[in-house]
Amino acid sequence: MMENEMKTIRNLKVGLVGMMCTPFRGDKEHYFLEDWQTLLGLQEELGFELKVIEEGIYTKDEAQQSATKLAEWGADFILVQSSSFAAGEFIQPFAATKIRLGLWGVPEGVPSKEGGLPLNSFTGVNLYNSLLRTRLGYPHPIKWFFGRAESPTFRERFSISMRALRALINLQGSRIGLAGGVAPGFDNLIINPEDLKRKLGVEMVELNFEKVLERAQLLRDDKRLESVKSSFLKENVQFDIGLNEHLEKLSRLQIAYLQIAEEEGINAFAISCWPRFQADYGVAVCSLLGELNTLGVPAACEGDVPSAVSMLALSLISSGTVRTLMDLVTLDPADDSVLLWHCGPTSPLLADQRGVRMGSLWLFDQQGGTPIGLHNDLTLQAGRVTVGGFTADFEKVLVFQGEIDPHKPSYRGSRGWLKNIQMRKKPLRALDLAETLLSSGFQHHYPVIYGEVEEAFLEMAAWANILEIKPIEYSTHLKAQGLPC
Known part of the structure; x- marks a missing residue:
């Protein structure tokens, strides 16, 4: 890796x-x-x-x-x-x-x-x-x-x-830049900054969306822009040249975010990737997040501060290995696998031998309308990964491991089927994992990093007095959820 x-x-x-x-x-x-x-x-x-x-x-x-x-x-x-x-x-x-x-x-x-x-x-x-x-x-x-x-x-x-x-x-002492707030309706990702500071010694910094966008739009360094545009187009990237305008916009935004990171001492970003970038700048920023992660700046989409913190922590544990953020979108009980997928915010460094198609994001393509890009359409390369993240109150931590299967068919976006799932070194069926996730109330985003760092992540959380979410076996009956009478 x-x-x-x-x-x-x-x-x-x-x-x-x-x-x-x-x-x-x-x-x-x-x-x-x-x-x-x-x-x-x-x-x-x-x-x-x-x-x-x-x-x-x-x-x-x-x-x-x-x-x-x-x-x-x-x-x-x-x-x-x-x-x-x-x-x-x-x-x-x-x-x-x-x-x-x-x-x-x-x-x-x-x-x-x-x-x-x-x-x-x-x-x-x-x-x-x-x-x-x-x-x-x-x-x-x-x-x-x-x-x-x-x-x-x-x-x-x-x-x-x-x-x-x-x-x-x-x-401890890190700063997470929240740019544009949490995505609409994703209230389960909203945090109390005091909880983050108290449990992990990390500060959340709210960034003004309009100022970020204005900084990007006013850039005049053509040589630097050309260099950044080229950095997106890695050897394994197939780029839809018809979206060159979108690539320039992402390059401007990348420069703006890296400048802000340096000026404000930001160690990771939680970027609200929709709907304002589409409405105010006519661009999708999935590929931007992938490039920030490539450059060593953890970047979570949809304004997800807990995941940005988790991605930074995973990188620190694994000495800088590139990470990504996924949804868990479906289960396959037949082979006990689950599909990790997101629109396309994953670094090209994590793609399998087929590489990346960097093009328009189908979610925003309207019939007869102008395509909006850019996203990274890729399949994760084979390998053992750790999935780990803090709850939004930073009182609990979820960690499990598995193996990416790049051959099983899936859907456009950044994706990979996770099989041979384990939690605490014991096999976990897909239905057991679903029972564990939904019983715990864990949010719908899953930070992923290559390597087996489950124990180290759990211990890091334990030193911060953060409890672990333990596996729960699937059953056909509803389990009591401890709700008040």
């Missing part, structure tokens, strides 16, 4: 400490040294920067000094290894920092001739976890880890956490 040039994101800052106690005589200091040296070798691969308090913590004063040092350094995450069991009060200074914590237990090893318990490490994890959850007013979820640093048990959990937290810290 080709990747776009996404804005550089900063690495996660991870602190590491080892809690120790003299009566436990296992080789805790040597094990801790080996473990942090192993972690140093993972920094580049997993996108984090490690700061280690190399001396074991044996007193509360040492715990306080270490917590202060890591907080002043700007740690995003502190991994507390219970190198051996140690006093419960040692965790208090770390809880007070309000920095996200992980608790790490290590194996006891082979019993010695002496026969005493060498480390009692996991009991220390259990103690600290309980204190954090029940006594210390700690505001974040806590993730536990077990195993030596080189063990698969530790590495798998740690890798997921690094991807999730790196995405979350880079998502």
